[in-house]
Amino acid sequence: MMIGNYPATRLRRTRAASWSRALHRETALSPADLIWPLFVTAGSGVEEPIASLPGVARWSVDGIVARAREAVALGIPVVALFPNTPRELRSADGAEALNPDNLMCRAIRAIKDACGEALGVLTDVALDPYTSHGQDGLVDAAGYVINDETVAVLVDQAMNQAAAGADIIAPSDMMDGRIGAIRRALEMGGHVNVQIMSYAAKYASAFYGPFREAVGSGGLLKGDKKTYQMDPANAEEALREVALDLAEGADSVMVKPGLAYLDIVQRVKARFAVPVFAYQVSGEYAMIEAAAAAGAGERDALVLETLLAFKRAGASGVLTYHAAHAARLMGA
Ligand code: PBG
Numbered sequence: 001m002m003i004g005n006y007p008a009t010r011l012r013r014t015r016a017a018s019w020s021r022a023l024h025r026e027t028a029l030s031p032a033d034l035i036w037p038l039f040v041t042a043g044s045g046v047e048e049p050i051a052s053l054p055g056v057a058r059w060s061v062d063g064i065v066a067r068a069r070e071a072v073a074l075g076i077p078v079v080a081l082f083p084n085t086p087r088e089l090r091s092a093d094g095a096e097a098l099n100p101d102n103l104m105c106r107a108i109r110a111i112k113d114a115c116g117e118a119l120g121v122l123t124d125v126a127l128d129p130y131t132s133h134g135q136d137g138l139v140d141a142a143g144y145v146i147n148d149e150t151v152a153v154l155v156d157q158a159m160n161q162a163a164a165g166a167d168i169i170a171p172s173d174m175m176d177g178r179i180g181a182i183r184r185a186l187e188m189g190g191h192v193n194v195q196i197m198s199y200a201a202k203y204a205s206a207f208y209g210p211f212r213e214a215v216g217s218g219g220l221l222k223g224d225k226k227t228y229q230m231d232p233a234n235a236e237e238a239l240r241e242v243a244l245d246l247a248e249g250a251d252s253v254m255v256k257p258g259l260a261y262l263d264i265v266q267r268v269k270a271r272f273a274v275p276v277f278a279y280q281v282s283g284e285y286a287m288i289e290a291a292a293a294a295g296a297g298e299r300d301a302l303v304l305e306t307l308l309a310f311k312r313a314g315a316s317g318v319l320t321y322h323a324a325h326a327a328r329l330m331g332a
Contacts, residue, residue: 026312027308027311027312028311029304029307029308029311029326029330030075030330031074031075031076031323031326031327031330031332032075032076032077032317033307033311033315033316033317033318034076034077034078034307034317034318034319034320034323034326034327035076035077035078035079035080035122035277035317035318035319035320035323036067036071036076036078036079036080036319036320036321036323036324037079037080037081037082037319037320037321037323038059038064038067038068038079038080038081038082039056039057039058039059039082039083039084039214039215040058040059040060040061040064040081040082040083040084040103040104040107041058041059041060041083041084041103042060042084042086042103043060044060044061044062045060045062045063046058046059046060046063047059047060047063050210050213050214051213052209052210052213052214052282052286053210053213053214053282053285053286053289053321054286054289054293055289055321055325056214056285056321058084058214061103061106061107061110062110064081064107064110064111065110065111065114067079067324068111068114068115068119069114069115070324071119071323071324072115072118072119073332074323074324074327074328074332075327075332076119076323076324076327077119077120078119078120078121078122078167078168078317079111079119079120079121079122080122080123080124080170080319081104081107081108081121081122081123081124082124082129082211082214082215083102083103083104083107083129083130083215084103084129084214084215084216085102085103085129085130085215085216087216089102089130090130090131090132090220091130091131091132092131092132092133092138092139093131093138093153094127094130094131094138094153095130096130097127097129097130097153097156097157097160098153098156098157098160099160100160100163100164102130102160104123104161104164105160105161105163105164108121108123108161108164108165108166109164109165112165120167120168121165121166121167121168122166122167122168122169122170122197123161123166123168123169123170124170124171124172125154125157125158125161125169125170125171125172125173125178125182126154126171126172126173127150127153127154127157127173128212128215128217128221129215129216129217131217131220132220133220133221133222134212134217134218134219134220134221134222135221135225136150136172136173136174136175136225136228137149137150137153137154137173137175137228138150138153143222143223144227145175145225145227145228147175147176147177147228148177150173150175150178151175151176151177151178151181152181154171154173154175154178154181154182155178155181155182155185158171158182158185158186159185159186159189159191162186162189162191162194163189166194167194167195168194168195168196168197168251169182169186169194169195169196169197170196170197170198170199170254171196171198171199172199172202172256173199173228174199174202174225174228174229174230175228176244177248179196179198179244179245179248179249179250180247180248180249182196183196183248183249183250195251195252196249196250196251196252197250197251197252197253197254197277198245198250198252198253198254199254199256199279200238200241200242200244200245200250200253200254200255200268201230201238201241201242201253201254201255201256201261201264201268202229202230202254202255202256203229203230203231203232203256203257203261204224204225204226204229204230204231204232205229205232205256205257205260205281205283206283207257207260207281207282207283207284208257208281208282208283209282209283209286210282210283210285210286211281211282211283214282232260235263235264235267238255238264238267238268239267239268239271242268242271242272243272246272246274251275252274252275252276252277252316253268253272253274253275253276253277254276254277254278254279254319255268255276255277255278255279255315256278256279256281257279257280257281257283257284258278258279258280258281258284258306258310258318259280259284259306259309259310261278262278262309262310262313265278265310265313265314265315266313266314268314269313269314269315270314275316275317276314276315276316277315277316277317277318277319278310278313278315278317278318278319279318279319280306280307280310280318280319280320280321280322282321284306285320285321285322288302288303288306288322300325300329303322303325303326303329304326304329304330307320307322307326
């Protein structure tokens with residue numbers, strides 16, 4: 001790279017006017033970069049605010065359909081669904097995940113009926129919204145999440161979602177081997193165009209607290225998820241996770257959480273040149289809202305700057321609870 005010397009080269013020259021800043025901007029953010037996570041709850045006409053996620057609510061299926069139509073109007077291409085399973089339907093084996101009429105499947109069908117091809121539906125594969133212990137898989141007597149038995153259930157969960165019309169299956173459980181097992185089942189079941197977005201590099205993070213309140217698993221969970229989610233200290237291991245999931249048939253991969261892991265986004269993009277998505281998780285959303293409420297930053301600017309940072313790092317798109325607000329700020 002040729003770098004000239006001052007004053008022949010003055011990098012402030014191209015920053016001097018807004019037209020020039022627009023011309024030289026390297027990264028662009030658009031509503032099409034966003035995936036909007038939505039929380040589904042039982043009943044009808046229900047909107048339940050989530051205390052630790054100010055501005056985010058759980059919606060019953062009718063409200064979810066209204067949000068889905070809103071997403072289409074705003075140019076957001078995909079919504080991601082998470083159920084708040086009623087307490088009495090949670091069990092040690094998370095069997096409600098396999099019910100073809102569970103909240104998730106009802107929401108998928110209602111959205112696909114209302115929006116068709118205009119909106120993609122991404123569904124989370126993991127058992128935590130369905131288990132009485134709040135872990136993402138089946139546990140043995142010692143409380144350890146058992147891998148292979150869990151994968152078998154996750155395959156059935158994914159097939160249940162695909163049958164209901166899910167467009168993108170997103171396993172967030174971090175079991176070994178689940179991408180290949182789910183891909184094989186989808187192929188054999190005729191769902192050849194159902195995508196898999198793997199939560200490939202998902203860390204055992206302190207940023208998931210508000211999400212666990214939203215899906216009602218927080219109060220149930222004892223201990224942590226460190227025997228399956230990744231150690232925040234590790235980056236090389238993230239590359240191995242991504243390599244395996246791609247080899248097993250993932251169409252795209254995700255890094256989660258987001259802002260604190262932009263180095264992982266960048267390294268995955270540089271190494272594999274595949275679609276990489278980042279999840280700006282619940283605790284990150286809450287931090288931005290808290291900072292804005294405390295007067296420590298301007299909300300809209302914080303939202304757009306953080307989302308742009310994901311794009312700059314190489315992300316194809318971002319899952320964010322700010323999706324609708326951000327799309328509006330972009331003039332959608
Ligand atoms: C569940 C799941 C979690 C999130 C997405 N899917 C929580 C967890 O692993 O405990 C977190 C999302 C967020 O915090 O916004 N497997």
